[in-house]
Amino acid sequence: MSAKTHDVYAMLEKLISCQSITPDDDGCQDIISDFLRGFGFEIKTIEKSGVRNLIATYGSKRPRLAFVGHTDVVPIGEIDKWSSPPFKLHEENGVLFGRGTSDMKGSIASMLIAIEELLRLSKEINGSLMIILTSDEEGPAIHGIQSLVKDELKNTKIDFCLVGEPSCKENLGDTIKNGRRGSLSGSLEVRGIQGHIAYPQNARNPIHLFSPVLQKLINQEYDKGNEYFPPTSFQVSNISSGAGANNIIPGVLTMDFNFRYSTETNADKLKNTVVSILDNEGIDYSIKWSHSGEPYLSRNSELLDVCSRAVQKVTKKDAMISTDGGTSDGRFMAKICNDVIEFGLVNKSIHKINESTTLDNIVMLKDIYKQVLQDILTIKQS
């Protein structure tokens, strides 16, 4: 069968043709809604401040499995550097190029065709299925899944949640995520007294005052991590001071830093530790915090077992279980569901020029998703 006649390819081709750069959905969710409506899904479209969200539901029984993802993509960057138009799926020797192929329209196309194949086997499923999509995952992510969880999904019992983000590193099936670290950033300002460098007795040098404190912040053990998470890490991303002349002691030092933190601590504990280190040194300072994501972890996840088995069956490989990488919408779903995992395509080319996946991978992913749906919703193959 040539690539172009494959169902997953055809679906992906349609999705890629939508120029859905955050938060503009550009008709992508309409294609998905029309497709799912054809199989009897109930469709709910929710617009929030220019963001398009879709909740599609099939059945009302438990267990309820939700597939969560996003139809938006990151900007294309310099178009001249693309070897083919980014919003036209282009195939070359089984490799499929286009913005969103891996992150994450390929995964959505695989899930849609998995559902189609499954409901052809049986319209009766022992449970229910939800497809939850947003056009704001790559952007501020405020009016997307976060908002649905607080509002439209607040009273919905979801037993299992599969986030279709590209979780794999090199090959399809090499990694499943069962959690993510939290992220807390701080902007610190340390104040000294500016003066002539020849008269240090009349000045207070914020660089000198702060350097031993920086060492303490770096050496501090914030936690030991656990089975699933490495120890929380403190990293400085930027530090600056100086008045621009070599005969001046500067009056201020500023530093930006970030914690990627495990489930062994929380944002308040981290803030308190930093503040107490600074207070103990008697430093004149102020900090602005920004908390961009809480961590989550699905312990003893049944969905993880089911997905690992499906990966084994289709790819003949054992998946590694990981919590690394940036934040994802899994953090929001974890507020209403105890069993959230992330599994999708290979993430090597995501957000890059010439983003790509392969036909083999989207077809295998479709088979893995189909197996997961079958196992969770106990549909017997006829």
Ligand SMILES: [Zn+2]
């Ligand atoms: Zn993504």
